[in-house]
Amino acid sequence: MSAIPPPPADAILSALDRDGHAVLPALLDADACATVAAMFDDGATAFRSTVIMARHGYGQGEYRYFARPLPDMVQQLRETLYPPLAAVANVWADRLAGLRHWPADHTALAAECAAAGQTRPTPLLLRYGPGDHNRLHQDVYGDLVFPLQLAVLLDAPGRDFEGGEFVLVEGRARMQSRARVVPLRRGDAVVFPVRDRPVASARGWSKAVMRHGVADIRYGQRRTLGIIFHDAR
């Protein structure tokens, strides 16, 4: 796969401010989607663990965390997408008191994670079949939490599967929860907050708490690549 031009940070920031997420259209082409999706059980790709979601109350379906060294494409996505997302995260840090700032490249973040005892890689492949779903959750793997992550849809909605909508739920002080369904095509990525995000309020910025999940798959197979930038304890 050729190098992916990183999307501009200001476009990602304004989409996040407006919608609570940003879609990166056609981040991966159809061939790249097929190649990554096939890693799930190609026998050549090394994974550090496999999770049967129903056993943990996470939903229904399964996912696998890549082992280190990460496949080139996954490593490249992590390195290429990190800088603009770090720029967004640093704007967020300026808005909300008490938030830390982030280094400019992923190598530096990985070193900080390692120093904090977070050494296990978090990028993962997920696979869902009919009736499967992913309950609303947050991907926090230690004290060091880089505030943005992304998921890339690897199968084509309407053709390979039906249902399985990506859902974000936002909670704000003194308000009811707000749900958003993110329309994705195969190869699109959704960038979303890991745990919370700044929202404009009457008195400056306040924090909205975010959770994400996947609605029931009604037909077929839906696979995704998840890129989380901090490593796990």
Ligand SMILES: O=C(O)CCC(=O)C(=O)O
């Ligand atoms: O399958 C999805 O679209 C969401 C996967 C997920 O929870 C994640 O990437 O963190």
Ligand SMILES: [Fe+2]
């Ligand atoms: Fe997740």
